[in-house]
Amino acid sequence: MDKPREDVSKDATMRERMKKAKEVIRKAKENNRFFLKRKSKLARRLFLATPVMFLLLALIETVWQGSLTTDLNLNSLLIIVIVLVFSFLTTKEETRIPREATTKYYALIAVTGAACILIVWYAIQSLGWFPYAISTMAGILVILISILTMKEE
């Protein structure tokens, strides 16, 4: 037996609605994917920046004792950093094709090594001749490890 005319029109409306709903879900999914992508980029940047920033602050505090801790509690900051890092631990590994080592990188390594010599010497200068040996070794180590890391790529 054929369906009554009213039922047929109801089915068509339902199909139309379903189609619209599916369209909305598809768009939402697309938006969400876009959002997730953005979030992933943000996560990666935070992930990258926080430990490095913290190390930098720790170094400043080590070299100029009390310069930060009078206004900033490094331990509280550490907890924030750990929470931040922990929230974004799901970030996937980055696959980049290693580029040729240019003179720009070697110059960066040399500058970093020299900075390291100065910082270490400044931090332990009160210990007689000993800081000269240790800071020179620190600079050499930074340069060698950086070059080796670049070669390893």
Added chain:
Amino acid sequence: MLILIVLVFSVCFYFSSKAAIIDSDSGFEYTNAQNVLENKGLEHGPVVQQLLYALILGIFGRDYRNILVFQSIFTTLLVLVTFLFVRRKTSFNVAIIASLLFLFFPLLYWGTYTLKPYPLFLLLLMLTVYSFDRYIENRESRFMLFSAVSLGLATMTHLLGLPFVGLILLYYLLGKLKGNTLNLVEVAKFYFLAFLVVSPYLTWRIMVDGLSLDLLLTYPARWHTIKYGLLANKEFWRLPLPFTFEYYYRFLGYLVIWAFPPSLSIFLLFARPKYEDKKLLISWLLVLFAPFFAGRGVASYIYVYPFMPLILFLFAQGIHTFFKLHNSRRVKILVIALIVALALANYGHANSSFEHRMNRISPDVQDVEEFNTIIPEGRNILFRSRAVSPLLPRKNVLMIQDLSEEDALIYLDWNNDEEVANVFMKYNISYVILYKNIRWERDYHVWFKLVTGHEPSHFYKIDGSQYFEKAKEGNVYILYKFIKP
């Protein structure tokens, strides 16, 4: 590169261990070594360090700094073995960075400039773990043999080595859960080899002391340590008693403060070990915590020492993953520079008394060095502990625990000059060193108050005694000479 790293460590350790220290544990080990040289026998406890220190003092002379040079060598070797272990699990560069992180650990310096055998002990433990790991990978018998021998020697070097006996068994049991890489015959072989190494020592201990658990778990195994050790820890040293909340809280606190350099603990979050490594790590952690679960350890920073290589391994894993996640050269260079700069700039702070020991002679050391010129060789000297022993070579420093409990009570109570003189003659004691600060003479002997109900009086009654005369008064100590009746 490796040579440079070893050079950095050797220079740092040499300068850390350069100056004199006065410390009970160091004095105890020094006296034991000296007793071996003078054929007075071995102390009933771990023997490897007693024999080794005796050998060093016998060959290079009685100056305790000769032992410190070897302590520096053992510490450098410890870093080297840790480097080799970490390199296998991560990469060469990460292992180098991780080895540099070792310079952050203040305990590493403490272990180097005290005469306790911690560097040697930890070196043997690391050799055990490293060789065992190599054995798991390529099944070469020589690695199993090396691992078992190292474990046997480690248990004979420090009592903290005893829980490590369970390491391989735990690894095997954990493997039962999923994909076992070790079978029971291999486990039995390992333990048989380790037993062969310790069997002469065990035979000697059983022959001398019988099967007493106290003697196996307490060192020095004297009446004072066995009967009143916990009381002294609680009342004088303010250490919490085992199985209390504070005991575990304090120990974990020390672990966080002393073994985790806070600025680098972020990298621990990145550590993602493989399944096989996880099994090893869990077994390793369980044996490290075992003495505290059993309430046998002391909630002191000293017992955090064996945790260091494990934490360093986790750091290395973290840095390895961090570099994989952030494949940017600029970031890598910056992180490398920051870690190296932090490690070496922090060196002076990690090694807290470095400047003090480099530039000044402590007044207590100065006192004892002056006493050393007054006291003739071969004399017996009574002191609170054996802390001054390394500064008084070829002299025998006795502590209260070396007297019998009854004689110690007579001396500390000092009711009668003749009775005290008899005790001194019984032990052939010629000199007494007393602290000027009465905390170390009155409060330190908490056990005495528990037994007698009153405080010791030896430290002021000695001045009125006809059998004692003041030989020298220093800034921290007073030296008394005993005049035989």
